[in-house]
Amino acid sequence: MIKVSSYKNNNIHTYGLGATVAMEYLLKNRGSVEAVIIHPDFRSEETIARINDICGKDIPVSVEEKPFNILSKKDNCFVIAVIRKQEIRIKDGNHMVLVNPSNCGNLGTIVRSCLGFGVNDIAVVGKTAADPFDPRTIRASMGACASVRIEVFETFGEYSSRFPSNKLYPFMLDGSKILQQTKIEKPFSLIMGNEATGLDPAFKDIGQPIRIEHSDNIDSLNITIAASIGLYEATKSCE
Amino acid sequence: MIKVSSYKNNNIHTYGLGATVAMEYLLKNRGSVEAVIIHPDFRSEETIARINDICGKDIPVSVEEKPFNILSKKDNCFVIAVIRKQEIRIKDGNHMVLVNPSNCGNLGTIVRSCLGFGVNDIAVVGKTAADPFDPRTIRASMGACASVRIEVFETFGEYSSRFPSNKLYPFMLDGSKILQQTKIEKPFSLIMGNEATGLDPAFKDIGQPIRIEHSDNIDSLNITIAASIGLYEATKSCE
Numbered sequence: 001m002i003k004v005s006s007y008k009n010n011n012i013h014t015y016g017l018g019a020t021v022a023m024e025y026l027l028k029n030r031g032s033v034e035a036v037i038i039h040p041d042f043r044s045e046e047t048i049a050r051i052n053d054i055c056g057k058d059i060p061v062s063v064e065e066k067p068f069n070i071l072s073k074k075d076n077c078f079v080i081a082v083i084r085k086q087e088i089r090i091k092d093g094n095h096m097v098l099v100n101p102s103n104c105g106n107l108g109t110i111v112r113s114c115l116g117f118g119v120n121d122i123a124v125v126g127k128t129a130a131d132p133f134d135p136r137t138i139r140a141s142m143g144a145c146a147s148v149r150i151e152v153f154e155t156f157g158e159y160s161s162r163f164p165s166n167k168l169y170p171f172m173l174d175g176s177k178i179l180q181q182t183k184i185e186k187p188f189s190l191i192m193g194n195e196a197t198g199l200d201p202a203f204k205d206i207g208q209p210i211r212i213e214h215s216d217n218i219d220s221l222n223i224t225i226a227a228s229i230g231l232y233e234a235t236k237s238c239e
Numbered sequence: 240m241i242k243v244s245s246y247k248n249n250n251i252h253t254y255g256l257g258a259t260v261a262m263e264y265l266l267k268n269r270g271s272v273e274a275v276i277i278h279p280d281f282r283s284e285e286t287i288a289r290i291n292d293i294c295g296k297d298i299p300v301s302v303e304e305k306p307f308n309i310l311s312k313k314d315n316c317f318v319i320a321v322i323r324k325q326e327i328r329i330k331d332g333n334h335m336v337l338v339n340p341s342n343c344g345n346l347g348t349i350v351r352s353c354l355g356f357g358v359n360d361i362a363v364v365g366k367t368a369a370d371p372f373d374p375r376t377i378r379a380s381m382g383a384c385a386s387v388r389i390e391v392f393e394t395f396g397e398y399s400s401r402f403p404s405n406k407l408y409p410f411m412l413d414g415s416k417i418l419q420q421t422k423i424e425k426p427f428s429l430i431m432g433n434e435a436t437g438l439d440p441a442f443k444d445i446g447q448p449i450r451i452e453h454s455d456n457i458d459s460l461n462i463t464i465a466a467s468i469g470l471y472e473a474t475k476s477c478e
Contacts, residue, residue: 028456109461109464112457112460112461113460113461113464115454115456115457116453116454116456116457116460117453117454118454142457142458144456144457147456180471180475212471214355214356215354215355215356215357217267217354217355217383217386218351218354218355218381218383219381221351221352221355221467222348222351222352222463222467224461224463224464225348225352225463225464225467228460228461228464228467228468229467229468229471232419232451232468232471232472233471236419
């Protein structure tokens with residue numbers, strides 16, 4: 001049996017918290033699920049039957065309360081999927097590139113938008129970037145993490161040298177072209193910076209810096225919104 | 240002196256929590272600020288000097304710790320603006336219409352996007368909708384609430400009968416037209432539903448229902464993202 005412990009980024013396991021997230025992993029990435037734990041108070045017989053059906057004989061399903069106390073204090077969470085972390089390499093094609101994202105919730109929300117707009121390869125750049133395997137990331141993605149490829153790079157150079165044919169579009173508040181007036185060419189890399197500090201000014205000289213035009217009444221758009229608008233526009237204009 | 244108490248929606252005051260939010264109110268909506276409270280541990284002399292400068296003789300500024308314990312337990316908050324709630328009527332023009340939003344954070348994030356895309360009139364519909372005056376809404380808006388008009392309507396009919404010339408665009412998962420292929424006409428009303436349940440099916444027969452095309456791999460986009468993409472596209476195609 002797998003012993004559940006509070007998540008740390010050097011664990012070999014992570015956790016899908018909540019029935020929706022656990023089910024996404026069972027349906028989209030079953031091979032990574034090593035166990036499912038159900039809360040004794042969980043009353044949705046239909047969901048329990050589905051979980052047991054999908055898990056079959058090879059994924060153990062247990063009913064316990066303690067893991068929920070360890071992993072999910074306040075959330076409305078009745079199912080935990082124990083997930084083995086897998087090192088995955090992103091593939092050629094269109095990419096979302098997140099440089100030093102600091103917040104797991106934002107990272108997960110962007111992963112969900114990526115999946116929604118068919119950009120299934122996501123690079124996370126930076127040694128101190130938010131952890132794509134953190135249960136908070138997975139939860140914010142509503143399980144979308146089960147369906148995309150996410151790879152962590154230590155530096156932007158490490159990323160860009162592996163994908164020399166990608167068109168690079170750093171999103172910057174002072175980008176020289178306006179997204180509203182730009183045709184994004186494929187294969188694209190939409191590059192987003194940190195929530196508080198944005199991208200380093202050095203990105204001005206990389207590819208085609210882009211800004212999303214907005215009024216002077218706000219400093220910037222929320223990063224999850226900027227990334228999603230970028231995805232919307234880039235996948236639209238490539239049709 | 241104004242006695243601070245934990246916020247309830249029938250209070251005559253609300254609170255702008257944090258220096259950024261408080262400063263937005265002082266700069267954009269000074270007339271609504273009745274007092275400013277600074278935490279004894281706040282060390283940014285420059286911000287304190289600016290606050291005192293803007294407040295002048297008519298807005299009292301005090302240094303106290305207790306209000307922070309009442310209003311902001313965990314947040315990194317050193318300044319509170321005490322704001323008198325004002326009943327405001329939205330004006331003719333382009334509108335964001337939020338029907339039964341349930342989460343103050345989402346409401347505030349959408350308000351910020353509205354301000355960013357120049358849609359400064361926001362209708363919140365529903366008796367149990369999230370409170371636009373809640374300090375959590377104001378905080379999530381990063382103070383954008385100071386700069387827009389927000390009006391609460393009990394029913395959608397009450398809203399729509401006051402703005403008969405607005406083109407109505409309900410955003411629905413099964414909307415008959417795709418946003419990516421639709422020219423949004425002015426003056427527009429972008430209508431968004433509840434986070435969990437969306438809009439009532441009756442909206443199918445109202446105006447031109449719109450869907451944002453996305454892959455089948457996600458059920459729906461996050462509401463703040465759907466609303467922001469709608470704003471982005473509507474303000475772009477109207478240029």
